[in-house]
Amino acid sequence: MTASKLNDFVIKLANVNGTGSASANGMLMKSIFRMGIPVTGKNFFPSNIQGLPTWYEIRVSKDGYLCRSGKVDFMVAMNAETYNADLAEVDSGGYLMYDSTWPRKNLQERSDVTVLGIPLSDMCNKAFESARAKVLMKNVAYVGALVALLDIDMSVVENLLKETFSSKPHLADANMQAIRMGYDYATEHFDCPLPLKLAPMDATSGHVIVDGNTTAGLGAVYAGATVTSWYPITPSTSLIDAFSLFCQQLRKDPETGENNYCVIQAEDELSAIGMVLGANWNGARAFTATSGPGVSLMSEFLGLAYYAEIPAVLYDVQRVSPSTGMPTRTQQCDIVSAAYASHGDTKQVLLFPSDPTDCFHMSQVAFDLAERLQTPVIVLTDLDIGMNDWMIPEIKWDDSYQPDRGKVYDAKQLKDMDAFYRYLDVDGDAIPWRTLPGVDSKGAYFVRGSGHNKFGGYTEKSDEYKDVVDRLRRKFDTAATLVPAPILNIDSTKPREKGYALLSIGSCDGAIREARDRLQQDGHGNLDYMRVQAFPFHKDVAEFISQYEQVFVIEQNRDAQLRQLLTVELEIDPQRLIPLLSYDGMPVSSNFIVEGVSKLMKQGHAA
Amino acid sequence: MSFLKKPNIAHPGLPKNEIGLTIRDYEGAMSTLCAGCGHDSISSAIMQAYFELSVEPHRVAKVSGIGCSSKTPTYFLGGAHGFNSVHGRMPSIATGANAANRELNYIGVSGDGDSLSIGLGQFGHAIRRNINMMYLIENNGVYGLTKGQFSASADRGSTAKKGDANPYSPIDPVLLAISLGCTFVGRGFSGDKEHLVPMLKSAIKHEGFALLDIISPCVTFNDHEGSTKSYAHTRANLRETVYADFTEHHEEIIAQVDPGEYKKITMHDGSRVGFKRVDESYDPTNRVSAISYIEEHRAKGEVVTGLLYMEESSSEMHSVLGSNKQAMATLPYNQLNPGSETLARIQARWR
Numbered sequence: 001m002t003a004s005k006l007n008d009f010v011i012k013l014a015n016v017n018g019t020g021s022a023s024a025n026g027m028l029m030k031s032i033f034r035m036g037i038p039v040t041g042k043n044f045f046p047s048n049i050q051g052l053p054t055w056y057e058i059r060v061s062k063d064g065y066l067c068r069s070g071k072v073d074f075m076v077a078m079n080a081e082t083y084n085a086d087l088a089e090v091d092s093g094g095y096l097m098y099d100s101t102w103p104r105k106n107l108q109e110r111s112d113v114t115v116l117g118i119p120l121s122d123m124c125n126k127a128f129e130s131a132r133a134k135v136l137m138k139n140v141a142y143v144g145a146l147v148a149l150l151d152i153d154m155s156v157v158e159n160l161l162k163e164t165f166s167s168k169p170h171l172a173d174a175n176m177q178a179i180r181m182g183y184d185y186a187t188e189h190f191d192c193p194l195p196l197k198l199a200p201m202d203a204t205s206g207h208v209i210v211d212g213n214t215t216a217g218l219g220a221v222y223a224g225a226t227v228t229s230w231y232p233i234t235p236s237t238s239l240i241d242a243f244s245l246f247c248q249q250l251r252k253d254p255e256t257g258e259n260n261y262c263v264i265q266a267e268d269e270l271s272a273i274g275m276v277l278g279a280n281w282n283g284a285r286a287f288t289a290t291s292g293p294g295v296s297l298m299s300e301f302l303g304l305a306y307y308a309e310i311p312a313v314l315y316d317v318q319r320v321s322p323s324t325g326m327p328t329r330t331q332q333c334d335i336v337s338a339a340y341a342s343h344g345d346t347k348q349v350l351l352f353p354s355d356p357t358d359c360f361h362m363s364q365v366a367f368d369l370a371e372r373l374q375t376p377v378i379v380l381t382d383l384d385i386g387m388n389d390w391m392i393p394e395i396k397w398d399d400s401y402q403p404d405r406g407k408v409y410d411a412k413q414l415k416d417m418d419a420f421y422r423y424l425d426v427d428g429d430a431i432p433w434r435t436l437p438g439v440d441s442k443g444a445y446f447v448r449g450s451g452h453n454k455f456g457g458y459t460e461k462s463d464e465y466k467d468v469v470d471r472l473r474r475k476f477d478t479a480a481t482l483v484p485a486p487i488l489n490i491d492s493t494k495p496r497e498k499g500y501a502l503l504s505i506g507s508c509d510g511a512i513r514e515a516r517d518r519l520q521q522d523g524h525g526n527l528d529y530m531r532v533q534a535f536p537f538h539k540d541v542a543e544f545i546s547q548y549e550q551v552f553v554i555e556q557n558r559d560a561q562l563r564q565l566l567t568v569e570l571e572i573d574p575q576r577l578i579p580l581l582s583y584d585g586m587p588v589s590s591n592f593i594v595e596g597v598s599k600l601m602k603q604g605h606a607a
Numbered sequence: 608m609s610f611l612k613k614p615n616i617a618h619p620g621l622p623k624n625e626i627g628l629t630i631r632d633y634e635g636a637m638s639t640l641c642a643g644c645g646h647d648s649i650s651s652a653i654m655q656a657y658f659e660l661s662v663e664p665h666r667v668a669k670v671s672g673i674g675c676s677s678k679t680p681t682y683f684l685g686g687a688h689g690f691n692s693v694h695g696r697m698p699s700i701a702t703g704a705n706a707a708n709r710e711l712n713y714i715g716v717s718g719d720g721d722s723l724s725i726g727l728g729q730f731g732h733a734i735r736r737n738i739n740m741m742y743l744i745e746n747n748g749v750y751g752l753t754k755g756q757f758s759a760s761a762d763r764g765s766t767a768k769k770g771d772a773n774p775y776s777p778i779d780p781v782l783l784a785i786s787l788g789c790t791f792v793g794r795g796f797s798g799d800k801e802h803l804v805p806m807l808k809s810a811i812k813h814e815g816f817a818l819l820d821i822i823s824p825c826v827t828f829n830d831h832e833g834s835t836k837s838y839a840h841t842r843a844n845l846r847e848t849v850y851a852d853f854t855e856h857h858e859e860i861i862a863q864v865d866p867g868e869y870k871k872i873t874m875h876d877g878s879r880v881g882f883k884r885v886d887e888s889y890d891p892t893n894r895v896s897a898i899s900y901i902e903e904h905r906a907k908g909e910v911v912t913g914l915l916y917m918e919e920s921s922s923e924m925h926s927v928l929g930s931n932k933q934a935m936a937t938l939p940y941n942q943l944n945p946g947s948e949t950l951a952r953i954q955a956r957w958r
Contacts, residue, residue, distance in 0.1 A: 034958070208957035218953065224943040226935035227706045229699075246953075250945040258931040260938055262706040264924075266699070267732040274692065274699025274729070275706065281690060282668070283936035284707030300693050394954050397947040403940055436936070437704070438711045441665035441686030448691040458681075 004195040007037050007062035009073035011146070014086045015139070016079050018050030024139035025056040027160055028146060029389060033209055034156045036201040038064040041209075041389035042587060047234065047327045053082045062201060063517075066391055067510035070591030073196055074150075076142055078120075084108050095196065097142065097149075116190060118145055123181050128174070137178040144182025151193035153200065154183070206394050212356040212385035213289075215395065216315055217242025219363025220287055221250060224403050225313070227286035229264040229275035234327045235383040236289040236317040269294035273301040273314065280311045281447060283436040285367050285403070287313035292321050292334045295341060295378075302376055303342025304449040307472070309423070309432065311370035311377075311406070313363075318382040320585045321557075329585030330383035332506055335561035338378045339535055345469060349377045349479050350535040354509040355385060357392045364401065365484060371406035373479050374434060382556070384507045384587040407433040414440040421445075422456030423468055430474035476536055483534035486541055489516075490528045497525030500601060503545065503577075504554040505532050505562055508588050512554060515593035522594070524601070535565065542570045550578050550604055552597055558583045578604075625661040633658045635685040639678065645797030645823030645838075646676055646745050650683045652800045653714070653743075656807035657684060660855070667712045668704055672697040672726060675752055676718035676745035676823070695726025698733035698742075702924070705738050708934035709925045712811065713740035719760035720750050723778045727759075730780075734789045734816050739923040741810040741817045744780050745797070747825040748836035755828035766833035779905065780820045781915060785898055790921035791817035792897075793851065793914040796841055797824065806914055808853040814875040815921035822910065835908075846904050849891050849913035852881035872919055882914060891916055 011028075015021035022043070029041040038061050046052035059069060077086045077098045090096055092112040098104070100117030109115070124137045147154055157179060165172035186192055217239045220228070230240045240263070247261040262279075266272035272288045279286035290298065295316050305312050320326035321333040341348050351366055353359045362379055370377040407427075414420060414435065422445045423432045435443030445456040453464035454471070490496075497519075504512055509531055516527050530544045545551050545566070553563040560579035567574045580596045582588040621629040633654040638647050657667065664686030671677035673694035680689045692700045701715050722730045722744050733742070748761040757765075760780065761773045784792045791813040795803045803821070810817035822841050824830050830837045835844075855878045871881045872892070882891045890896050897916045904911045931938065 208954045210954075210957045218950075222944060222950070224940050226938060226943065227703065229703065229706075246945075250949065251943065253931060256931070257929070259929050260931050260935070260942060262925075262928060262930055262935055264702065264706060264736070264928075267728055270696060271699040271702075271729055271732065274696045275703030277692075278670070278690070278700035278703025278705075279707035279935075280703075281688075281700070282704040282707035282711075284934075286703060286707065301696065304693055395950060397950045399947050401944075435688075437668045437688035438666055438708060438934075441663075444665060444686050444688050446681050446689040446691060449693060450691070 011074040013076040017054040020136040065514040068589040070589030140178035141182035144179035145186040148186035148192040212359040213239035214242045215356040216359035219360035223364040223367040225285040227279040239289040269297035273298040289315040309374040317386040332556040352505040368404040480536040494526040499549040501548040502529040514590035638682045643826040648797040652803040672721035674718040698729035715742045719758040723759040745823040749829040762835040765835040790815040790918040792916040805853040806851040846909040850883040851914035
């Protein structure tokens with residue numbers, strides 16, 4: 001009944017939060033990675049510290065697909081509370097492993113799923129002394145069983161344990177003992193390995209496993225950011241943690257031990273963005289990180305920064321909305337609120353990274369754009385990118401990079417000029433020149449969010465006011481020429497699907513790439529696909545859309561926010577933009593896109 | 608009347624300070640506040656203080672929130688950059704600016720509405736972080752720009768122009784600041800420039816957060832009978848307790864008064880603040896007795912003024928954080944960029 005699956009399946013581990021499963025699950029994923037097999041791990045965790053259900057999903061893909069497929073082939077059901085739902089989720093022909101120490105009454109059965117019982121608690125209770133170890137080692141023991149069942153290379157596991165516990169060798173021994181216990185039980189009682197199994201490959205060299213908050217934080221270090229202020233909020237906190245940690249390692253003056261960085265935990269998000277504006281005004285590269293609720297709180301200051309033309313970088317690691325929503329689930333739901341953050345005629349520059357590689361490189365892009373354009377740049381990442389374990393090619397750094405600090409007059413330039421006026425369009429690109437405090441009194445001016453004229457003075461005169469806001473609108477046109485261009489995916493070697501195309505942003509990318517391949521295997525033509533990288537929209541976006549009868553706009557929110565923005569900003573006929581929306585809080589799967597696009601194309605052909 | 612330009616001519620006989628500047632070099636744009644506004648007297652004292660200290664105007668950064676008081680940084684030190692931020696959020700702008708450049712001199716100007724209502728949170732946290740800045744509350748007990756509503760510093764029972772009595776207890780920024788651990792706290796009166804200038808100079812020189820609550824009557828909306836923030840009421844109930852007597856490090860200290868009346872504190876750069884006590888029992892370095900003294904006199908309806916509290920060893924934010932002495936904003940990029948080899952080493956841990 002089970003088809004053989006080599007290096008191509010999904011293991012989902014259902015655990016109870018706070019029982020130490022995360023490190024065991026991470027070890028399992030990393031072992032597969034070190035066998036050279038492409039793999040990713042996604043963590044579906046509760047907004048809770050202990051007791052609620054939590055899942056970790058590992059996708060093994062010899063073809064290198066790193067999104068959720070939408071299927072589960074092997075369930076490790078360690079949470080009695082969610083057992084029935086977990087069993088129901090297993091794909092036909094799949095497996096389920098559970099702790100058989102306490103035989104579950106009313107154990108729901110499925111004839112098409114192979115259930116493997118292992119007395120994990122019983123084994124660990126006998127083998128380990130401390131109460132904590134008894135709980136923790138159950139997780140390690142199921143990893144041991146999977147080593148046997150899936151044919152994981154034991155030496156890889158052993159090395160991983162040695163590295164992890166290099167400073168505490170006794171823990172390495174205890175972990176290894178638990179691995180062996182699980183392994184031995186599985187080999188004695190089951191026919192190992194299963195048809196669902198692993199075999200070493202060479203497809204992960206030159207790659208690393210990392211989450212996007214870590215790379216974004218590191219990217220900010222490389223961008224030369226020196227000041228950060230933030231208020232803790234899931235799922236953005238680990239971005240600041242990463243920045244702080246890398247700064248502690250890389251930004252201490254070797255002679256004095258002094259910090260070449262300043263990290264300030266603010267009292268709220270209003271204060272966090274205020275500090276970022278104060279620091280950028282004063283010439284430092286400063287940023288904050290938050291999520292949707294924080295962006296709401298920061299909105300007033302973001303409007304001031306737009307109008308007074310102060311650079312700032314803000315990472316919005318999006319989570320499920322509205323309101324507090326589901327803080328530990330993912331969505332792309334702040335597109336519209338970020339694009340128009342603040343009251344009145346305000347528009348913000350947005351960047352849409354698709355994975356941890358983008359999070360790193362777009363950090364430099366964000367600071368360069370913010371200072372070049374003298375305006376906030378919001379990096380719209382999300383929980384899926386920020387907190388899950390992605391396999392990416394090793395990040396390359398170009399040592400010739402120099403930050404673009406934009407138009408800033410220095411002391412000499414100021415000395416040589418008759419007078420300085422803050423908001424003059426000297427160069428015709430609608431970007432004025434600025435000066436920094438402390439440099440020269442000739443550069444002094446008064447930043448204000450109240451009406452001002454092009455000289456920087458207070459005004460209530462209609463024409464003077466309009467002059468400035470009209471230039472700001474033109475500046476946004478300039479921004480569209482400076483932001484990263486969209487990425488176009490057209491496979492000209494294969495027959496194209498005429499009349500249709502796909503358009504999307506950010507973390508939908510992986511699922512769309514796999515879906516395109518699968519649709520083609522299903523007999524469809526190749527679908528052209530554009531991934532938008534920024535707002536305001538680059539001119540190529542409108543050009544691309546104009547070539548098709550219908551463009552399927554794929555995004556992860558309920559209200560088709562990217563489509564709204566395209567319709568409003570590019571004045572595209574909404575009939576031609578067909579929404580395909582995933583907003584249940586789980587990272588979009590390739591299955592969802594295959595099914596959705598097939599259905600839409602069927603409807604389109606029928607019409 | 609902001610369209611009026613001040614003539615830019617200085618009388619040749621005007622006295623110059625150590626860096627060759629006259630008081631005119633510390634002026635700003637023409638004030639647009641009401642004639643007789645207490646805030647304008649404070650601006651004038653601020654100019655005097657920076658002039659006497661011979662601070663280069665462009666090495667000062669002025670920050671403010673929203674309200675009448677927050678407009679005033681345009682009216683002094685035209686050669687300094689200024690930032691008129693959003694309502695109640697100036698402390699965060701000041702904190703970020705200070706984080707980026709610790710070498711500048713920061714003056715924050717706020718009001719009772721800006722600091723004690725909408726901005727109470729940020730005010731408290733700037734004190735908690737001990738940001739190196741002078742923070743002024745130009746306190747008139749009333750919202751001027753929105754035409755006369757009570758602010759959080761209005762005394763219970765004091766009446767509005769139209770006669771309504773304020774039903775709520777006031778927030779006293781001085782007591783609040785001392786209780787929050789503020790390292791320099793004073794209260795002045797806009798009508799008393801003679802005492803204000805040395806207090807401002809001491810506040811500018813203080814390494815840490817220096818709060819000055821300055822009673823500054825609103826001539827348009829809060830200068831009537833029944834107001835406890837009017838010129839007349841403030842003058843009648845002022846209890847001058849401690850005068851600041853500021854001495855720069857290189858000046859000779861001339862003892863004009865019985866030295867027994869003085870308590871002296873040497874500041875980080877060697878300058879000295881003397882406390883000339885009108886009330887000899889008062890100890891401006893004791894937090895507990897300062898609070899009870901101010902409370903006692905408040906109960907009697909008196910406004911205690913002077914340099915009321917100062918911590919002798921104050922650690923401002925950067926010294927707590929261990930920041931580089933050089934401003935973050937001026938660190939060269941090659942000192943900030945770890946380079947490609949380091950990146951490869953970091954990524955080796957991600958395999």
